[in-house]
Amino acid sequence: MSAERTLRGRAVVAGVAETTYYKRGESPDDEFKLALEAITGACRSAGISPQEIDGFASYSNDRSDASRLAAALGIHDLRFANMQWGGGGGGGSGAIGNAVAAIATGMAECVVVFRALAQGQFGRFGQGPRRNTISGEFAHTVPYGLMSPAQMFAMKVTRFMHDHQVQQAALRAISLASYQHAQNNPRAVMYGRPLDEQQYDESRWIVEPFHLYDCCQENDGAAAIILVSAERAQEFDHPGCYLLSAAAGSHHRAGAPVHNAPDYATSAFKTLAPRLFEMAGVGVSEVNVLQSYENFTGGVLMSIVEHGFCTPEECNDFFTLENLTAPRGRVPLNTSGGNLAECYMHGLGLNIEAVRQVWGESSNQVSGADISMVISGPMVTPVSACIFGSEATL
Amino acid sequence: MSAYLQDGLPSPVANNLDAPFWKGLQDNRLLIQRCANCSNWQWGPEWICHHCHSFELDFEETKASGVIYSYERVWHPVHPALASQGPYLIVLVALPAAGAVRLVGNLLGDPRQDVEIGGRVEGVFEHHLDAESNYSLLQWQNIPLE
Numbered sequence A: 001m002s003a004e005r006t007l008r009g010r011a012v013v014a015g016v017a018e019t020t021y022y023k024r025g026e027s028p029d030d031e032f033k034l035a036l037e038a039i040t041g042a043c044r045s046a047g048i049s050p051q052e053i054d055g056f057a058s059y060s061n062d063r064s065d066a067s068r069l070a071a072a073l074g075i076h077d078l079r080f081a082n083m084q085w086g087g088g089g090g091g092g093s094g095a096i097g098n099a100v101a102a103i104a105t106g107m108a109e110c111v112v113v114f115r116a117l118a119q120g121q122f123g124r125f126g127q128g129p130r131r132n133t134i135s136g137e138f139a140h141t142v143p144y145g146l147m148s149p150a151q152m153f154a155m156k157v158t159r160f161m162h163d164h165q166v167q168q169a170a171l172r173a174i175s176l177a178s179y180q181h182a183q184n185n186p187r188a189v190m191y192g193r194p195l196d197e198q199q200y201d202e203s204r205w206i207v208e209p210f211h212l213y214d215c216c217q218e219n220d221g222a223a224a225i226i227l228v229s230a231e232r233a234q235e236f237d238h239p240g241c242y243l244l245s246a247a248a249g250s251h252h253r254a255g256a257p258v259h260n261a262p263d264y265a266t267s268a269f270k271t272l273a274p275r276l277f278e279m280a281g282v283g284v285s286e287v288n289v290l291q292s293y294e295n296f297t298g299g300v301l302m303s304i305v306e307h308g309f310c311t312p313e314e315c316n317d318f319f320t321l322e323n324l325t326a327p328r329g330r331v332p333l334n335t336s337g338g339n340l341a342e343c344y345m346h347g348l349g350l351n352i353e354a355v356r357q358v359w360g361e362s363s364n365q366v367s368g369a370d371i372s373m374v375i376s377g378p379m380v381t382p383v384s385a386c387i388f389g390s391e392a393t394l
Numbered sequence B: 001m002s003a004y005l006q007d008g009l010p011s012p013v014a015n016n017l018d019a020p021f022w023k024g025l026q027d028n029r030l031l032i033q034r035c036a037n038c039s040n041w042q043w044g045p046e047w048i049c050h051h052c053h054s055f056e057l058d059f060e061e062t063k064a065s066g067v068i069y070s071y072e073r074v075w076h077p078v079h080p081a082l083a084s085q086g087p088y089l090i091v092l093v094a095l096p097a098a099g100a101v102r103l104v105g106n107l108l109g110d111p112r113q114d115v116e117i118g119g120r121v122e123g124v125f126e127h128h129l130d131a132e133s134n135y136s137l138l139q140w141q142n143i144p145l146e
């Protein structure tokens, strides 16, 4: 007997939760406590006991160890403890895919995907090394002043914008869309702090082509999503939100050291996108709402191009505030405020928002959001993406 | 010449993979990894040739002459050593004579200059020799059009 090799429709989201989102270093709680708060919150959302969890999936080397979590929560039978390789937020949707793979194959019954960050407790991203010497790959970049994520990725975006004559206004539209959506989302760190074109244009450069508002926040908090077998969908109060597909990976030698990937000016989704849509059985034009991880706006732009929402040559027309905002934009983007304006929870907040859109519970609800997509961590490797669908899409 | 960037960034230390490269820079030579079996140029260095999977990899001298593949102008210093640096230019330079592998360096001259992707540049060896460090970097300068 051979079952069809797909994740489509095999698992349903049972519950989601996030902690209060804080500015970096302002969490009163330790990182591990934040993880526990998000996971128990997701259990309340699902209406289950934390002891029903039998699997943990995370990414980016999350420090909240699965065995310690299982002990803290009193779990009797830990069956799945999984870490998606890769730094940055490239693993968010990949971790969801891993969780559903475990459920679909009977390795686990109830898997929580989570991410917790307390940068105040554990030091910041985006800072240069503080030692006197350096060796290995970074010895070939850091002595030239190339050391932060913004600096690593601006080089790719500059080349892409050059090749396709993309204007700064396209990046600006991505930033403004996140801020506009955040004004309706009380969870957002930038709630009550709107951004307009003039503020964007006058903000300082971090590294060209990124202004301050092209760069993600740094935050403390945690987020969690619980997935179970689709057969159990009726046990939960929420409308069905099913995983239709997930894909992770990157193209030929994407990780070649010292900026030597053969296809360089890319967000690394060209090989994933066809797999993602094929498994989901949907086309790009059927996607109702999109969350795309903003480490930097330029990565969002390339990732949207590489999934086929527009061609590189159409960027200047496609990336407008009108096209990107709910409820009526062509592709409402980052409808919670995203990493720029809701919270930088390493992107897992984007997956939660995608679920809320299918549930009809977003603060920037798109009507009839049956197909809800997430792009995780453009420009790193591996990257990942996933598509959720309502019951009507099964 | 003085260094392009202010003092105080971490000094590069050779490891088992890239030691010939760093030694070469100190001798004003650019050495890039090349496969002894299939002649494939490879950078950054690795233990195996990604093309033919041979472990027989050498370092071969090539011309410090390249083409700007991309660039960025940094304004926000993330390292305290650069707090009063002001803007600076980082270039990604492809080496046409070495399989178009790319190196990261700084573009010498006015940090506010217009930078041309596709523009030709030549290498300038930047030697750091003082009590605390002993290493060399490879920087780049524009080749004026004839």
Ligand SMILES: [Zn+2]
Pocket: B035, B036, B037, B038, B039, B040, B049, B050, B051, B052, B053, B054
């Ligand atoms: Zn070879």
